[in-house]
Amino acid sequence: MGKVFSGSSVHPFKFNEKFLILDVNTGSLLDVDEPAFFFVEKLIKTDSLEEAEQETGKKFGNAAAIAEEIERLYKDQLLFSKPPNYFESDLRLKSMCLNVAHSCNFACKYCFAKQGNYGEKTALMDFNVAKQAIDFLYKGAEGRTHLEVDFFGGEPLLDFDVVKKIIPYARKTYPNKKWRFTITTNGALLTKEIEEFLYDNDVSIVLSLDGDKKTNDMFRVLPNGGGTFDVIFPKIQYVAKHREKSGGYYVRGTYTSKTMDISKTVLDLHNFGFKYISLEPVVTKDKSINIEKENLPALRKEYEKLAEEYVESQDKDKWHFFHFNIDLEAGPCIQKRIHGCGVGVEYLAVSPDGSLYPCHQFDGVEEMKLGNVWDGIKNKKLQEQFRKANFLFNKKECATCWARFYCSGGCLANNYTMNHDIFKPYDIGCETQKMRIEAALYVQTKLREKGIYLDTTTSEEFKDAVK
Amino acid sequence: MKHIKVVAKRPFWNIDKKHDCRECQTPCKSACKTSVTVGNQVCEVKKPIKRWIW
Numbered sequence: 001m002g003k004v005f006s007g008s009s010v011h012p013f014k015f016n017e018k019f020l021i022l023d024v025n026t027g028s029l030l031d032v033d034e035p036a037f038f039f040v041e042k043l044i045k046t047d048s049l050e051e052a053e054q055e056t057g058k059k060f061g062n063a064a065a066i067a068e069e070i071e072r073l074y075k076d077q078l079l080f081s082k083p084p085n086y087f088e089s090d091l092r093l094k095s096m097c098l099n100v101a102h103s104c105n106f107a108c109k110y111c112f113a114k115q116g117n118y119g120e121k122t123a124l125m126d127f128n129v130a131k132q133a134i135d136f137l138y139k140g141a142e143g144r145t146h147l148e149v150d151f152f153g154g155e156p157l158l159d160f161d162v163v164k165k166i167i168p169y170a171r172k173t174y175p176n177k178k179w180r181f182t183i184t185t186n187g188a189l190l191t192k193e194i195e196e197f198l199y200d201n202d203v204s205i206v207l208s209l210d211g212d213k214k215t216n217d218m219f220r221v222l223p224n225g226g227g228t229f230d231v232i233f234p235k236i237q238y239v240a241k242h243r244e245k246s247g248g249y250y251v252r253g254t255y256t257s258k259t260m261d262i263s264k265t266v267l268d269l270h271n272f273g274f275k276y277i278s279l280e281p282v283v284t285k286d287k288s289i290n291i292e293k294e295n296l297p298a299l300r301k302e303y304e305k306l307a308e309e310y311v312e313s314q315d316k317d318k319w320h321f322f323h324f325n326i327d328l329e330a331g332p333c334i335q336k337r338i339h340g341c342g343v344g345v346e347y348l349a350v351s352p353d354g355s356l357y358p359c360h361q362f363d364g365v366e367e368m369k370l371g372n373v374w375d376g377i378k379n380k381k382l383q384e385q386f387r388k389a390n391f392l393f394n395k396k397e398c399a400t401c402w403a404r405f406y407c408s409g410g411c412l413a414n415n416y417t418m419n420h421d422i423f424k425p426y427d428i429g430c431e432t433q434k435m436r437i438e439a440a441l442y443v444q445t446k447l448r449e450k451g452i453y454l455d456t457t458t459s460e461e462f463k464d465a466v467k
Numbered sequence: 468m469k470h471i472k473v474v475a476k477r478p479f480w481n482i483d484k485k486h487d488c489r490e491c492q493t494p495c496k497s498a499c500k501t502s503v504t505v506g507n508q509v510c511e512v513k514k515p516i517k518r519w520i521w
Contacts, residue, residue, distance in 0.1 A: 021471075026478035036470035069468045078476055085481045095493040146490050146511065180492075325507045328475035332508050335487045337479065340505070341494045359495060405479060406506030437506060445474045 005080050007044040011402035012037055015442040016304050021079070022441060024402050028078045029328060031445055035060035039070065040079075084334045088391055091342055093140030094147060097349040097360045098133055100125040100162055101154035106186050107223045110256060110282045110289055112417075115223075116154035118351070118364030124159040125352040130166040132373040133350045138174050140376075147174075150182045152349075152360050157189035167201050182206060184252075186220070187232040187239070195239050199248075207236045210253040211265035218259060219289075233272075240274050250322065252278045256289040260299060263306035270319055278322035281432055283414045296431055303439040311446040326406070326440040337405040338393065343412050344370065344386025358386050361413035368416075386412065389422045397425050407433045480510075488512065 011022040012032075019037035021030040032040070035056055042052035049067055056063035073079035102123040104116025117123075134149070141147050149170065151163050163183065170179050183198065184206040198205055209232065210216040217227030236251060243249045251274045255262050262279055269277045281291045291299065310321055341347060344358030351363050354373040362368040371378035392409040393399045407430075412422040414429045447453070490511040494504045 020474075026476075028476045028478070029474040031472040031474050033470050066470050069471050072468075073471065073473075077478070078473060081478070084479055087484065087487075089487050089489060091489075094489065095495075097495070144490065148493055150495070322504070322507060327509060329477040330510050331479075332491055332505055332510055333480040333482050333486075335482055336489065336491055336508070336510075337505055339489075343495075346489070347493050347495065408505035440506075448474060 003047045005043045005047050005049075008400040008402065009080050009083075010040065010044065012040050012044075013438050015438050016308060018442055018445060020438075020441060020445060022402065023079050023081050024405065025081045025083050026077065027328065027331070027405065028081070029441055029445065030073070030079065035063060036066050036069070039063060039066045043070070086334050086338050089335050089339055091339065091345040091387060091390060092142070092144070093137060093346060093348065094144045095150075095342065095347040096133060096137045096148070097150045097152050097347070098125065098130060098156075098166075099152050099154065099349055099351050099360060099363050100130065100156045100159040102352050102364075103158055104154045104186075105158065105188055105222075106155065106228055107221055107225075109219045109221065110254060110284060110286075112284070112361055113154060113363070118154075120351075120364050123352040125162055125350075127162050127165055129350070129352065129354045129373065130162050131169060132354060134166060134170045134173070136373045136376065138170075138177065141177075144177070146178045146180060148180045148182070150184065150360075152184050155186055155189065156183055157185050157194065160189070160194060164197060167203070180204070184208070186228070187235045188228065190235040190239065192238070195242055199242065199246075202248075205239060205243075205249045206252050207232075207239060207249060208253070209233070209236055209251050209269070210255070210259065212268045215259050215265055215268075216253075219254070219256065237273065244275070247276060250276045250278050252280070252322075254282050255279055255291075256282045257291055257295050258289055260291070260295060260302065262299070262302045263309060266306055266321055267309060267313075270313070270317075275317075275319040276322075277320065281429075283411075283417055283426070283429065285417070291428055291432060293428065293431075296428070296435075299432065300435055303435050307439045307443050307446075311443055311450070314447060314452055315450070323436040324440045324443045326437070326444060328441075328444050334405070337408050338391065340390040340392065340409045340412070342390060344383055345390060358382075359413055361411075362416070365416075385422065395423055395425060397430075401430070403430070403434050403437050406437045 009024050011024055013020055019032050021032055021040055039052050039056040042055045046052055053063045053067045102117045102120055107115045167181055181203040183203055186208045210220055213229040216229045220228045222228055239249055251269055266277055282289055284290045347359055349357045349360040349363050356370040356372055357363045357368055370383055377383050388394050389412050392404055395409055398404050398409045410425050414426045415422050415424055418426040492508055
């Protein structure tokens with residue numbers, strides 16, 4: 001028989017001044033004092049309330065009151081709760097990345113797309129391929145209401161004519177679907193007209209910028225080696241200003257081991273006036289820039305600093321750092337949380353020649369080619385592997401990890417890049433994910449103390465539930 | 468409670484097969500692009516009415 005007070009069902013952690021405990025199976029979050037924290041740690045170790053009470057009593061004095069509180073929380077299923085009910089979902093296509101340009105006007109040094117052409121011949125997607133991809137998506141997504149398309153590259157604005165034509169094509173041809181479009185751009189080719197088209201057509205935009213001029217220009221460079229900040233900054237500012245009230249944009253940076261002062265970077269971006277910010281670690285075999293094990297303590301300090309300053313700044317200005325957007329009451333249901341991103345099954349990438357890959361990060365990897373937009377999935381065996389790998393409990397390390405219902409089993413492309421095995425989690429990626437989840441839970445706790453609920457917290461019904 | 472404060476207590480939604488809608492956003496369509504961030508997403512059914520994805 002398994003333990004009653006198992007470490008895989010709770011996660012006690014200290015973040016800045018706070019002692020917090022996450023009940024993994026419900027997402028309930030507890031803010032505790034040091035003796036109660038010690039008690040729970042002992043409880044996990046001994047699996048005995050009596051022993052935990054005794055040991056806590058020795059260190060902090062009488063622990064009977066703590067034992068009583070913990071027993072009550074256990075009875076209420078807010079601590080050491082039972083696993084939720086779940087089942088393997090029937091994953092079907094719903095989302096597509098159109099890699100419209102295997103070409104880029106930048107030559108960013110860390111680019112996983114090998115400076116935009118994915119190691120292949122430079123190419124742009126023509127309208128017929130894009131149209132076939134939309135038809136393929138529609139056919140594969142029977143029963144779905146929302147279909148998603150992301151324009152990616154390389155630099156997708158190099159193929160803006162196709163972007164401009166395919167959006168009305170999808171909406172007019174298949175009006176019974178709710179289409180959502182996103183574009184990820186370096187911003188250099190943005191004009192007022194392009195932004196107005198994107199805005200008027202409800203296209204969300206992800207703008208790549210790594211921080212201030214010095215940070216950005218270290219890796220994001222032009223083919224001649226020159227910096228890109230001066231080229232893109234006014235354009236990104238224009239978009240952010242244009243969407244100031246509506247949102248619908250993210251300024252998204254990449255950090256490396258050489259640019260790991262993420263608290264400064266995020267606050268710089270906020271001070272530039274951006275309200276929706278995200279930052280992701282580079283994932284590469286190049287050890288000179290990848291986040292390595294020895295970088296993790298410094299990165300944690302950065303998260304601690306950023307979390308503190310973020311909370312502080314929310315009094316004056318509401319802004320979003322993507323990592324901290326965790327909805328404590330609602331958020332995705334358990335089925336979503338145990339199925340990852342859907343890569344290779346729910347989500348596919350299309351290269352300019354119409355080839356299908358599991359996601360944008362696999363584009364150009366021959367052994368990962370699934371088929372094409374005309375003939376559909378040819379390599380069904382490979383797709384089956386992805387279907388299995390999407391299910392959290394098919395990855396041994398993930399099944400008992402405390403972070404399992406937040407990262408949902410992690411990024412299979414990162415697993416492949418670093419371990420050449422989609423089932424084997426990339427350990428540093430796991431560590432950075434855990435760090436950001438802890439930071440987010442801390443931020444949410446502190447914001448609640450101030451009576452601040454981020455936009456992600458949803459209806460009144462859920463606010464009522466926590467009263 | 469003296470030692471423990473409940474910050475959030477609503478359980479993840481347990482749903483049955485007919486409500487496994489999977490209509491919410493694919494994580495890589497959001498701001499990440501290189502990591503899975505399901506925990507940062509919102510539920511399609513329960514999210515506030517907004518014009519944009521995020």
